[in-house]
Amino acid sequence: MELQTILTGLLVLTLAPGCGAVERVFFIAAVEREWNYAPTGKNIINPQDQGAADKYLVNGRNRIGSVYTKTIYRSYTDATYRTEIPSPSWLGLYGPIIRGEIGDTITVHFRNNGSREFSMHPHGLFYKKDSESAIYMDGTSGHFKYDDIVMPGSDVTLTWQVHPDDAPGQDDPACIPYVYHSHVDTPPDTNTGLIGVISVCKPGTLDAKGQRKDVDEEYFIVAKVFDENANWITSRNLQKCGDPTECQRLLDNEDEDFMESNLMYTFNGYVFAQLPDLLACSGDKVAWHVIGMGNEIDIHSIEFHGQIVQTEQTSDDNIQVFPAVFKTGMMTVGSPGHWIIGCMVTDHYAGGMNAYFIVEDCGAQTSQKLPGNTRNYYLAIEEEEWNYGPSGMDKYNGGMLSEPGSKAEPYFAQTTARIGGRYRKARFQEYGDIVFLTRKSSHDTSLGILGPVLRAESGDDVRIVIKNKGSRPFSFTGHGLTYTQGAGEMTGHSALSTLAPFMCTISTYLMTLLAQMTRTAS
Structure with missing residues (x-):
């Protein structure tokens, strides 16, 4: 051959x-x-x-x-x-x-x-x-x-x-x-x-x-x-x-x-x-x-x-x-x-x-996104005291979290050499509108320290307004969403890479949930 x-x-x-x-x-x-x-x-x-x-x-x-x-x-x-x-x-x-x-x-x-x-x-x-x-x-x-x-x-x-x-x-x-x-x-x-x-x-x-x-x-x-x-x-x-x-x-x-x-x-x-x-x-x-x-x-x-x-x-x-x-x-x-x-x-x-x-951008025509709604979320970054064990009880092993000799004691006992279970934290808190006066309450206590759930459907634009009430710069980025960058930006984030502290600065992030981001049926 x-x-x-x-x-x-x-x-x-x-x-x-x-x-x-x-x-x-x-x-x-x-x-x-x-x-x-x-x-x-x-x-x-x-x-x-x-x-x-x-x-x-x-x-x-x-x-x-x-x-x-x-x-x-x-x-x-x-x-x-x-x-x-x-x-x-x-x-x-x-x-x-x-x-x-x-x-x-x-x-x-x-x-x-x-x-x-x-x-x-x-x-x-x-x-x-x-x-x-x-x-x-x-x-x-x-x-x-x-x-x-x-x-x-x-x-x-x-x-x-x-x-x-x-x-x-x-x-x-x-x-x-x-x-x-x-x-x-x-x-x-x-x-x-x-x-x-x-x-x-x-x-x-x-x-x-x-x-x-x-x-x-x-x-x-x-x-x-x-x-x-x-x-x-x-x-x-x-x-x-x-x-x-x-x-x-x-x-x-x-x-x-x-x-x-x-x-x-x-x-x-x-x-x-x-x-x-x-x-x-x-x-x-x-x-x-x-x-x-x-x-x-x-x-x-x-x-x-x-x-x-x-x-x-x-x-x-x-x-x-x-x-x-x-x-x-x-x-x-x-x-x-x-x-x-x-x-x-x-x-x-x-x-x-x-x-x-x-x-x-090489001039090629990109696929059009599905039509959808605009969903607005108003989130404030706020500082608060967070207690990692509010009941004071070890609900897995039994006893008190601060009980001497217990597995939990090194983490929850407050001494001259230990902070204990309470820390100053920054977290996302949802509000009803851009005025940031009325908090939206959540009945889902399982979220704990996490911010609110942001929900969207394929094709939706998600407009997220962030007000930084914290004592240092913070930012926001969303997984599972697509977004654009600002001019000259090289951070991978959708707007400012940080939010100015102390001044209650407000920044807006516009993101999109594309069809391909929804889970594929097996």
Whole structure:
């Protein structure tokens, strides 16, 4: 049978006449690179809180800073491994995208140009034991083990198949994500940087160059806290400290502040909104592949401000992942602006796990929203004393909340060293109109300290008037609603990023509940 070969620069497609399946060939090497998690050194998303970023980014006597030596996967044109094929800038430190359709064969020629043994193990693809590339006691020997550990300077060829069992189902998006990574000692291997992404697609999704033809943009977001204390090359990275001996001492003593300074809360290897070129036009169809990698702290809820993603037959503004969980969200891009993508785990966001999604008005006609009503809500931000245990009783274990020796005592006993169970809080309180004189009472005591429920139907405009009676600036943002940004705004919020304190400032937010934000029936 005559075969036709197409050289694309990234891969070789070998097509059999009359068959849709192809062989996709990649040349990938593990290479050492200097990686800067924050090239500008700035907290781009919150410049007023630069100090929070500096503890991770600034090099000093007892700090490494934002630049680390990493070992990462990179793609090449051929087996000489001399001509590197650039990856998209937004992919960051991760290895090249390996795409395939159901029935395809993926052939990877892997060379280890690192300084220690590594491997290249896939998720979501079918392989035999001689292409698993993972070392463990599996009862095999001889040539079945050659791929498990690839020594520095050595090569291995891996053959993987795109099997229907691991491919998108009838109701899934056209492509779904997986990863590949080194599997010699997975935690330090991946913290050193050896992770790449895989896209498994339905037949007919990819063009002759292996690129998707069914969407305007496709992005992979890998949420991972890189633990640079567990990088195989940590000893060399410690030499970047102003006083390497001091940094080695802090590491040996597991100094909490030093260890934390070496945790990088990243999207694709970037922190504090440094991830470049997440771009789209209003109305574009964008596929978002969100991937979790790491350990027990890598539980992430990724929010897309002002946008809607449809994932797992549900519409929402966020996607949740944890280690080795791979999800796809489909988006029809909304209003122009600089929109935050961020992890809603507070410590992760504060540590820099955020980015900008930049949407432009490219002149395309966007879909019209359904007709609906305008619903007005008037909310005041007010301060009050809040008691977390108003009855004083432990209704679960019995006894008083402040009873000496009880489980509740550390939280509710008021002493010279303890506040107790009462705190000054700020909360949303609903009023009847813009005069803000008459409170609207709620009979739903289950809401507790929460603000009122804001209800709307598909197509409705939701007009929210906020009066800040608090003692500091606050703001308002709504999940599950779409909105526009003010001129020059880059916060992801719909109006002012903060509300002025003391002066009872009033701000108005106009948001819309689109049809795709309602839950999809199963």
